[in-house]
C-alpha cells in the first residue's frame with residue numbers, strides 16, 4: 001500500500017451505535033442526554049465553524065429551529081450522541097450558522113470531519129428522495145433513529161442507497177487516458193467513470209465504461225483496485241482502479257464525454273504540480289487525482 005494520506009470523506013471516527021438502535025428506550029435516553037449534539041444541514045449544505053469544524057449544536061436547540069424532519073442519529077462521538085438535523089429550506093436559517101457547499105467544506109475540514117459530513121449528507125439526501133415505499137407507494141417512517149425506513153402498510157424495510165461507481169485510469173505503458181465532460185471548467189481533465197450495472201464485477205464495469213465512452217478495449221484481468229471513497233453526491237461509493245488498455249485508438253461517445261486523449265507520465269506529473277500549459281486535474285479531495293498520484297508518483 002502507498003503512504004498517501006486518506007482521501008476526503010473517508011475518515012468518520014463515529015461509533016455508529018448499531019447495538020443501541022434496536023431499543024426505543026435506549027434511543028430515547030440518548031436523545032435526552034445533555035451532551036447530545038447535532039450538526040445542521042440546509043439545502044444539502046453543512047454549517048461549519050470559522051475554525052474548520054462542523055458546527056455542533058445542542059440537540060434540543062437544533063430541534064427548536066424549523067426543521068424538515070426527525071433528527072437522524074449518526075453515532076457516538078466520544079460517547080455522546082451526534083445527530084444531523086436538516087433544516088426547513090423555506091425558513092430563515094439561524095444567524096450564527098454559516099452554511100457552505102459540501103465540496104468547499106471538504107476542502108477546508110480535517111479528514112475526520114469530512115467523514116462525518118459524507119455520512120450525514122448521504123443520509124439526509126437519501127431520506128429527502130425516499131419518503132415513499134417503492135413496494136406499495138405508502139409513506140414510510142424512520143426507524144432505528146434513521147438508519148433505515150419502514151413501510152407501515154406492507155412491512156418492507158428500506159435501507160440507504162450506496163451506488164458503486166467505477167472510476168478508472170486507463171494506462172498503456174507510460175501513457176494514461178483522461179476525458180472531459182461537457183460543462184466542466186476549461187482545461188479540466190479526469191479519469192473516466194460510470195455507475196456499475198447489475199450483474200458485473202468492478203473490473204468488468206471498468207472495461208465496459210472504457211469501451212462505451214472512448215471506444216477502447218481494456219483488459220479486466222489487469223484491473224487493480226487502488227482506492228475507494230464515499231462520495232456524498234448523493235450516495236456514491238467511488239471504486240478507483242487502474243486498468244491496462246489493449247487498444248489505443250479513441251472513438252468518443254459524445255453522449256457520455258466531450259473529449260478524451262492520452263497524456264504522458266511527464267504531463268501528469270506537471271498537472272499534479274499545476275504546471276501543465278493547457279490541462280488541469282481535479283483537486284485533492286477527488287479520487288481521480290489519487291489514481292494519477294499513484295500511477296505517476
Ligand SMILES: [Zn+2]
Pocket residue numbers: 133134135136137138151152153154155156
Ligand atoms: Zn410498502
